[in-house]
Amino acid sequence: MVTDSQASPFKAYIFDLDDTLLDTYRCILPNAMAEACQAMVDQGLNASVEDCLNMHQQEVSARPRRSVFSTIIETFNGKSDQNEKIMNAGQKAFYDRKVIEPLDLTPGSEDVLKKASQFADVHLVTSGIESTQFQKIEKLNIGNFFNSITIVNTLDGESKLTAFANLLSDYNYRPEEVLVVGDRRDQEIFAGKTLGLKTCLIKYGEYRTLQPNCVEEIADYEVEDMTEMVQLCLVQP
Numbered sequence: 334m335v336t337d338s339q340a341s342p343f344k345a346y347i348f349d350l351d352d353t354l355l356d357t358y359r360c361i362l363p364n365a366m367a368e369a370c371q372a373m374v375d376q377g378l379n380a381s382v383e384d385c386l387n388m389h390q391q392e393v394s395a396r397p398r399r400s401v402f403s404t405i406i407e408t409f410n411g412k413s414d415q416n417e418k419i420m421n422a423g424q425k426a427f428y429d430r431k432v433i434e435p436l437d438l439t440p441g442s443e444d445v446l447k448k449a450s451q452f453a454d455v456h457l458v459t460s461g462i463e464s465t466q467f468q469k470i471e472k473l474n475i476g477n478f479f480n481s482i483t484i485v486n487t488l489d490g491e492s493k494l495t496a497f498a499n500l501l502s503d504y505n506y507r508p509e510e511v512l513v514v515g516d517r518r519d520q521e522i523f524a525g526k527t528l529g530l531k532t533c534l535i536k537y538g539e540y541r542t543l544q545p546n547c548v549e550e551i552a553d554y555e556v557e558d559m560t561e562m563v564q565l566c567l568v569q570p
């Protein structure tokens with residue numbers, strides 16, 4: 334039982350959504366990727382949906398830093414003036430979709446949100462398309478936990494680094510008072526460390542094997558799941 338004397342060591346938490354709080358890898362990824370492959374095939378990708386899905390699986394583990402959409406399109410179509418149209422169709426189907434699947438939080442997330450919001454501010458910063466991300470938040474019924482929700486549209490070139498910097502300035506936090514929690518070394522961990530925030534990596538989802546390639550991608554804490562995060566980050570020893 335957490336008591337007031339064991340209050341959070343952080344003034345604020347910034348959570349990622351996909352594959353951090355939400356089990357996107359299991360609940361959404363298979364359908365979203367199948368829809369993206371179908372959309373690319375419909376626009377002229379020279380492959381079957383099955384070829385495309387197999388390539389996605391191989392490429393994400395072999396070259397997780399490369400855009401998997403670019404690799405799939407170049408592999409099957411080479412250089413073609415149709416590629417941009419195919420890419421746009423694939424990305425739109427993947428990111429801008431109706432969320433029909435039942436959704437689950439990752440194990441431990443509900444407990445983490447309850448404890449974090451009891452003692453500190455809690456913010457959500459998630460990448461994607463606004464309408465799709467809000468469907469996820471509503472279906473999970475977690476919106477009330479957050480002091481703020483920011484949707485970063487990476488397809489439009491927006492970045493988590495800017496979103497984090499805005500939170501620091503809007504809420505007047507010192508960097509070391511804030512813990513960023515996410516599954517991507519190359520996104521929220523990099524952005525957090527660059528700004529001097531504390532960071533916690535959840536090793537879950539399709540990018541769990543991504544290795545750090547600079548010091549900013551090495552998180553202060555690394556945990557297997559959110560259950561572990563409660564013990565590591567929320568209760569002072």
Ligand SMILES: [Mg+2]
Pocket residue numbers: 349350351352353515516517
């Ligand atoms: Mg994520």
